[in-house]
Amino acid sequence: MKTKPKTWCRAFHKIGSYCEDVENNSVESFNNTINKAREKPFVAMLETVRRLAMVRIAKRSAISYSHEGLCTPYVTRFLADEHKATSTCFVSPSTNGAYEVYLGYDKHRVCLNARTCTCMKFQICGIPCEHAYGLMIKKTLVAEDYVCEWFRTAKWRQNYTDGLVPQRGPRFWPSTGGENVYPPPKPDDEKIDKKRKKGVNESPTKKQPKQKKRIMHCGICGAADHNCRYHQKKKNKKNTTQVESSQGCLTQEK
Known part of the structure; x- marks a missing residue:
C-alpha cells in the first residue's frame, strides 16, 4: 500500500x-x-x-x-503474443452470449456482446485478452472485429x-514593436590572451604584488644554501675526500 x-x-x-x-x-x-x-x-x-x-x-x-489491414500493427503484435496461451483454453458456453473460459488455473467470464472479461484486460486495453481471444478462435471469429475503434487503421490515418503548416522565414514574421535583442559583443582576442596569462580570477588592470622567493634551510645544520638531504650527500663527499687524501699521503711516504 x-x-x-x-x-x-x-x-x-x-x-x-x-x-x-x-x-x-x-x-x-x-x-x-x-x-x-x-x-x-x-x-x-x-x-x-x-x-x-x-x-x-x-x-x-x-x-x-x-x-x-483493418487494425494497426500494434494490434497484430498484441494478438501474436497472446496466441500461444489461447491454444490451451477450454470454453464452456452459457446464456446471453456469456462464456466460461478456463486458462491454466484461472477461470474467467467472457461476454462478446458487451466485449468484457472479468480479468479487466479487455475493457482496459480495448483489444481482446487471452481469454476472449481463445474464445474467438474456438468459435472461428475474427479478433480484429472486436478491437476498439481507436486501434483501427482508419482512425490511425485520421490522427x-x-x-x-510550413512557415516562412524570420524576415516575414510580424513585428512586435518592442526593442530588438542582440547577442553580446565578442571580447577582443588580445584581452582574452592577457586574461589567460594573468589568470581567470585576476583583474587585468591591477598589478599583482611579486611573491617572495622561498629560501630553503637545512634541517641539520640550519644553513641556507642546502637542505638536509644534500647535507648528508655533502658530508659523505667530504669524508670520501679525506679518505682519498690520507691514502695519497701514505703512498708518498712509501
Missing part, C-alpha cells in the same frame, strides 16, 4: 481510455528528440522543435497510408490528417 497501487495496479485503471501504460516512455522519447534543440537560443529552439514535429507527423502519415 505504500507504493500507492491506484497509480499502477490494473484493478484501479479507469475504463474508457483504452490504455494500460503506466510509464513515461513518451516523455523520455520527446526529451531525447529535442535534446539538440535545447542547446540553441529560445526562438531557434522553438523553430527546431516545430520542424521536427512537422516532419515526424508527415512520416507517420505516410506509414499509416501504406499499411494494409495525422491535419499536420503542422
